[in-house]
Structure formats: C-alpha cells, structure tokens
Amino acid sequence: MFDRATTFGEALEDPAARSILERYMPGIAASPMATQFRGGRLGQLVALVPALEDLAERERFFAALAEVGDGAPRPPYDPAIAPDPAYEPDDVARGSAPATLPGPTPLWEPLELRFAGPSHGNPFVDVELEAVFTRDSGQVRVGGFYDGDGVYVVRALADTEGPWSFQTRSTARSLDGITGTVEVVAARDGAHGPVQVDGFHFRHADGTRHRPLGTTAYAWTHQPEALQQQTLATLADAPFAKLRMCVFPKSYLYNADEPDDFPFVGSLAEGFDLTRFDPAHFRRLEQRVAELGALGIEADIILFHAYDRWGFADLGPAVDERYLRHVVRRLAGFANVWWSMANEYDLLWSKDIDDWERLAAVVGEEDPFGHLNSIHNCRPVYDYAKPWITHVSIQRVDVYRTAENTDQWREQWGKPVVIDECAYEGDIDQGWGNITGEEMVRRFWEGAVRGGYVGHGETYYPPALGLEGEVLWWSKGGVLHGTSPDRIRFLEQLQSEAPEGVWDPLPSDxxxxxxxxxxxxxxxxxxxxxxxxxxxxxxxxxxxxxxxxxxxxxxxxxxxxxxxxxxxxxxxxxxxxxxxxxxxx
CATH class of the missing domain: 2.60.40.3950 (Immunoglobulin-like)
Known part of the structure; x- marks a missing residue:
C-alpha cells in the first residue's frame, strides 16, 4: 500500500498511484527532473507542492494513495511502553535508594539529585521517576531519567535562590518518597541565566541583553574528539552567541562518516534498541552544552531532522515521545539551552502538523523552566503564531531575498525574528552554500536594521583550501575560513551601543x-x-x-x-x- 513512507519511484511504477501523483503533484510527476526525486519519500515531496500545503488537500492525496496498490502494509510502529508498577517487589522499602545531594548550587546552574537504584530489566522504560520541588517561587515538577549502571538523575535548573525541598515519586519502590533539601545560592560572576523573549528581542534572566547572532554546526558532537575540541577552540575566538546543533547524527552531502555512538544503543549494521538510550552518548552531549555555556554560547538543540540513514526520522509516535522526554529531562537543567523542534520540519516525511503540535506539547510538559522553543522550515513556513512558539526560526525563502522580509515577519507574527539560515558563506556546488562573505554580511545587516537577527554558516570545500577530507563547518565544525565572522562581530558591537542594545525598524526611505x-x-x-x-x-x-x-x-x-x-x-x-x-x- 502507498503512504507517506512510499518513495516517489515506487509510486511512479504503479499505474494507479502514478495517476494520483499526476493529479495532485503534476509539477513534479510530469517534470523532466522527476528522476531526481525517485528516492524521495512522498511525505517529503508534498512540501514542494504549494497546493498540498492545504492540510485537507494533503489528506485527500494520501487517502487516495491508500486505496491503490497491492503491497503488504508496512510493519506497525513500536508501541508505547508503560512503566512497570511491579518493577520492585513489595518487600523493598519505599524511599530506600541512597541519594547523593549537591552542595550549595549557584543560581542558573543545574541542580542535580542522584540516586543509586535498581538496574534489573530495562529501567529506561520500566521505571518512571520525578521530583516535586518546593521553593519560594512555588512548586515545580521535574522528570528524572535513568543514566545507566543503576544511577537515576533528576536535573533541575536552579532558577530561584533559597532552599529547595523535594520529594520523589516513582514506580520503583526504592526511589519513591525520598525527601531532602538543597540550597541555591547566588549566581557565579558572569552568569546571566536563561534567555527569555523581550518584545521583539531577547534578554537573559538577570536583564542582560542577548543578541542571537549565531552559527550552525549541525553534527559537530558526532565527530571525533579532536575535532570537537577544535570546534570549541574556534568558538572561543568567534563572535557567535548561539550554535544550532542536532541530537541525531546527520547523513547528507559531506556527511558520510559513521559516528562512534548514537542516542540509542546499537549501530546501523546491527540495528538499534529503541527502548534503551546510550548514557555515554548523552553525557558527552551534556558536557558539550556545558562547555558552550562556559563560552557564553546558547545551544540551540535541534530535536528532529530529515537527513537520516539510520531510521531516526521515522521512529513512530511512541518512540518519538519517549526520546523527547529523555532528551528534555537531561538538558532542561542547563540555562543555555534553546529547543528547535526540527530543522526543516516539512522534509520529515513521517510527521505532519498534528504530530508537531503533539510533540511540542511533550517538550512543554517536560520543560518546567520555559526554555525558548521554535521550529525551522525548508519551504512552507510554520504558523509561528502558535502559543508554544517563542520566536520565529526561519530560513531563506528566496535565492536572494530573505532578510529583507524581517520587518514584515515581525508584524505578521508579533515575535522576535531569527533567520537561522540565510545561506552559507562558501564555495560548494550547492546554491545554498556558495555565497560570498560580503553577501553574508549584507544579509546580516539587512536583517539587523529591520529589527531581527541573522544566522551564520560556512561551507568552504576543503580541497580548494589545500586541506584533506570533508570537514565543513556548517555540519562538522572545526575551523572557520571565511571573511564574515569579524564583520559580524563589528555589527554586534554597533548594536550593543544602541540605548537598549537593540535596533528596531524605523520609517525608511x-x-x-x-x-x-x-x-x-x-x-x-x-x-x-x-x-x-x-x-x-x-x-x-x-x-x-x-x-x-x-x-x-x-x-x-x-x-x-x-x-x-x-x-x-x-x-x-x-x-x-x-x-x-x-x-x-
């Protein structure tokens, strides 16, 4: 049967399905370039058809496809797994797991409770753990996670000074009902707290102005250790205040290397156990987020993307939610985290708008500290008026003109505008990756005087620079070769000199x-x-x-x-x- 997962080539080869393609997406089905789309999933290609932006029309398209074809239905997605209420027998004393509490925790740093608990079965799915904290600003529920080797963690963001008392709740008897108190003290020098929306701009929790002139290195945490360290060293000398980065590895042009590990236990060759997370993988991700924070850089965490050969783009609703809860519980305790539901959401063929709304609700439920959240497009833009979206995260909508739309987008959605991808400074063969440094800086300025923020990326082809390999900054990090970063620093300095540290659009000529x-x-x-x-x-x-x-x-x-x-x-x-x-x- 034909559905969102069907490739364009598979549908073309079936006469009945082909007639449906010619009716609903004639510009693609009858195009001389149709052969280039043969491997694309139908759920991706609908993003290229303006008429199928209408969700009702899209539903009719997939309904028509479902009625043709004689192939076997696709295997069902993995089901949700409920925690085991009998995970520990009745003779285990409630609240008996040893707890390790932190000493005085500085404001805006992770406040971490650690418990030595049971490890039999599969604690990743068998055990549910949370803590309810009571502090001067009220109560907050924080979900916990299993960190392997019998260790359970509840990680909160210390957002209020004073005593924090807590009580745990868990389906594992030994982890249920543990109580205690920890102290949150004054912030360290230089700490400003999480970034919050301030009208059409941003401020840290302490009132310090934040200007998100950022960059992109999608898969830098999936590279060898030496390259990750080189990336951090480069960022330490760069002007960027935000870094877009993926949780899942990336499979795309110049991204053929296989990572050493993954969010889930397993490998491409042997398959993945979607019920077990790899704690070592996530501990390294946490370390990188903390290291970015020490550099004053926001980690813009991309939760899903389409550039995949491992199956992570099509995990199914239950696994998607399980993964999201684990990631958000691990990272919401860091002040310098932003959420991006997806990079190019419309290319994730397995998900539609209802899925994104459901998944965004999961993030909101599991992040009690209200980190910024948005979603990024390829072609059709999302409805950024949705209440869960804190700011516009958008990419170029035209080969040349994008930043020039900034003031219009501010008026349309009434939210800060961050053009996270305006194309990349570089010289590769793709139009999105070969603009000059001058053009990159021009786009930054066009966005800035219209009251928004533009993001940087770099895609210089290493052999043209006399270098070996395929390490391009936009994905793998490493070092910067372009001419725009110094000019971006200059722009940021000029903006900082404004009375409020920001520019808004003014009547123009x-x-x-x-x-x-x-x-x-x-x-x-x-x-x-x-x-x-x-x-x-x-x-x-x-x-x-x-x-x-x-x-x-x-x-x-x-x-x-x-x-x-x-x-x-x-x-x-x-x-x-x-x-x-x-x-x-």
Whole structure:
C-alpha cells in the first residue's frame, strides 16, 4: 500500500498511484527532473507542492494513495511502553535508594539529585521517576531519567535562590518518597541565566541583553574528539552567541562518516534498541552544552531532522515521545539551552502538523523552566503564531531575498525574528552554500536594521583550501575560513551601543532601510548601492553623523553637530551605512 513512507519511484511504477501523483503533484510527476526525486519519500515531496500545503488537500492525496496498490502494509510502529508498577517487589522499602545531594548550587546552574537504584530489566522504560520541588517561587515538577549502571538523575535548573525541598515519586519502590533539601545560592560572576523573549528581542534572566547572532554546526558532537575540541577552540575566538546543533547524527552531502555512538544503543549494521538510550552518548552531549555555556554560547538543540540513514526520522509516535522526554529531562537543567523542534520540519516525511503540535506539547510538559522553543522550515513556513512558539526560526525563502522580509515577519507574527539560515558563506556546488562573505554580511545587516537577527554558516570545500577530507563547518565544525565572522562581530558591537542594545525598524526611505531607536539613534544601510553622497533632513535638535564601512569595519564621524538639511559625502562603495545619534542640546 502507498503512504507517506512510499518513495516517489515506487509510486511512479504503479499505474494507479502514478495517476494520483499526476493529479495532485503534476509539477513534479510530469517534470523532466522527476528522476531526481525517485528516492524521495512522498511525505517529503508534498512540501514542494504549494497546493498540498492545504492540510485537507494533503489528506485527500494520501487517502487516495491508500486505496491503490497491492503491497503488504508496512510493519506497525513500536508501541508505547508503560512503566512497570511491579518493577520492585513489595518487600523493598519505599524511599530506600541512597541519594547523593549537591552542595550549595549557584543560581542558573543545574541542580542535580542522584540516586543509586535498581538496574534489573530495562529501567529506561520500566521505571518512571520525578521530583516535586518546593521553593519560594512555588512548586515545580521535574522528570528524572535513568543514566545507566543503576544511577537515576533528576536535573533541575536552579532558577530561584533559597532552599529547595523535594520529594520523589516513582514506580520503583526504592526511589519513591525520598525527601531532602538543597540550597541555591547566588549566581557565579558572569552568569546571566536563561534567555527569555523581550518584545521583539531577547534578554537573559538577570536583564542582560542577548543578541542571537549565531552559527550552525549541525553534527559537530558526532565527530571525533579532536575535532570537537577544535570546534570549541574556534568558538572561543568567534563572535557567535548561539550554535544550532542536532541530537541525531546527520547523513547528507559531506556527511558520510559513521559516528562512534548514537542516542540509542546499537549501530546501523546491527540495528538499534529503541527502548534503551546510550548514557555515554548523552553525557558527552551534556558536557558539550556545558562547555558552550562556559563560552557564553546558547545551544540551540535541534530535536528532529530529515537527513537520516539510520531510521531516526521515522521512529513512530511512541518512540518519538519517549526520546523527547529523555532528551528534555537531561538538558532542561542547563540555562543555555534553546529547543528547535526540527530543522526543516516539512522534509520529515513521517510527521505532519498534528504530530508537531503533539510533540511540542511533550517538550512543554517536560520543560518546567520555559526554555525558548521554535521550529525551522525548508519551504512552507510554520504558523509561528502558535502559543508554544517563542520566536520565529526561519530560513531563506528566496535565492536572494530573505532578510529583507524581517520587518514584515515581525508584524505578521508579533515575535522576535531569527533567520537561522540565510545561506552559507562558501564555495560548494550547492546554491545554498556558495555565497560570498560580503553577501553574508549584507544579509546580516539587512536583517539587523529591520529589527531581527541573522544566522551564520560556512561551507568552504576543503580541497580548494589545500586541506584533506570533508570537514565543513556548517555540519562538522572545526575551523572557520571565511571573511564574515569579524564583520559580524563589528555589527554586534554597533548594536550593543544602541540605548537598549537593540535596533528596531524605523520609517525608511524607498531605497534605503532605517533602523535603530526612535528619536535617539538611526542607522541606515545602503547595501548593494554605492552613492557618492546622501542628502539628509534631520529631525529637530543636534545630531552626530557617522559614516560606517560595514566591510572595512570603520566608523568615520563628521565634525561638529549636524542640524537641519545635511549633505553627507560617501566613498561610492557598496556596503556602507550611516548612523545618526541625537545629541543633548
């Protein structure tokens, strides 16, 4: 039978299915390029057909396919597994498992309770554990997880100073009813707490401004240890404040290496036990998240993606939820975590909108500390008005024009706009991965003056640089070769100098966008244009005018206080900007 998992090639070879393809997706079925889609799943290809963005029409398409074909139905997904209420016999004393409590825990750090419990059977699915904490700001329930070798962990984010008393609840008698108290003390110097939405922008919990000028290294934690360490060293000297990264490994161009381990126990050759997680794999992920936090970098955790050869993109509803609960319980205690439900959600052929809404609810249930959460598109954008979505996480919607939509998207959804993928600086053969450093920086500036934030990525082909292998930053990390990061740092510094540390869109000229802080600072960006001068009519009062070379990273101040109508001489180069700052009279 034909369904979302059917490949395009399989459906084409069946006359009845082919007629359905020609009716619902004629632009693909009748295309000379149809052979390129033969291996694609129908659940992916619907994302390329505008008419099938209508969920009712999409349902009719799959219903029609389900009625044709004489193949055997696909094996059912693994069922949900309920915890075993008889996991430990009645003669085991309640609350008898030894507990290891932390000493005074600094504010905004993980507060971790550890218990030495039973290990027979399969504790990953047989045992449910949680703790209810009571502190000055109220009660909070935090789910626990099995960490292997008879160790159970409840990890909370210490978000309130003072005493935290707790009581555990568990289906394992020895883990049920354990009580105690831990103390949360003042934050360490330099700690600012989790990032929260602040209107169209972001702040840390302590009020410190956060500007998410980020980068992407999807599979960096699945690389050899030496390469991971090199990535951390590179990030320590880079200007980025956020890193997009996947939990699952990636199979795609320049990503053919097999990781040493996986979220689930097993291997591609021998199969995976979807009832058992690999604690060593997750401990390393936790360590990397903590190391990013020490660098002041937010870990934007991508929970699902489509670039898969291991079966992780099609685990089924029960395993998806089991995996999500485990990941969120492990990582929600870190202050520097953001959630991304998916990279290119519309390419995950096994899931539809209802699935994403259900899975987002699981994340919300298991994260009592309210980390930021969004979802990322390939072609059709998600409805970012959904209440669980804290900010827009979007990628280019046109080969050239994306950042220019920032102010429109702010108005459309009323939320901060983060363009997490605007294409990548590099020189590979893919159009999304061969823009220049100048173009990358231009897109950053176009987004910035419109009140949003643009993300970086780099895809330089190593042999062209005299290097061996296929280590491209956008996926594997390593070192940066491009010319944009220093200019991104320069932009971030200019934004930090605004009164509130952010730019919002301001009334613009027909040929030039303006942003900044109304009545205080105005920043205009010329982009591709290269005027020799600009006539300005200034608002009342005195102003300082600066000419900014966004590529040369220079700021030249016009002498004196400017008033009224002013002619500003310019160098006739691209990528120039003006900054106007109101002065006290």
């Amino acid at each position: 027909w040929d030039m966008p303006w942003g900044g802080a109304e009545g205080q600072v105005k920043v205009g960006y010329f982009g591709f244009n290269r005027p020799r001068f600009r006539n300005l009519i200034l608002d009342d009062g005195g102003w300082r005018i600066e000419v900014i070379d966004t590529w040369g990273m220079t700021v030249e101040t016009l002498p004196g206080v400017q008033r009224g109508q002013v002619r500003v001489e310019l160098p006739g180069r691209q990528f120039m900007a003006l900054r106007l700052t109101r002065l006290e009279d």
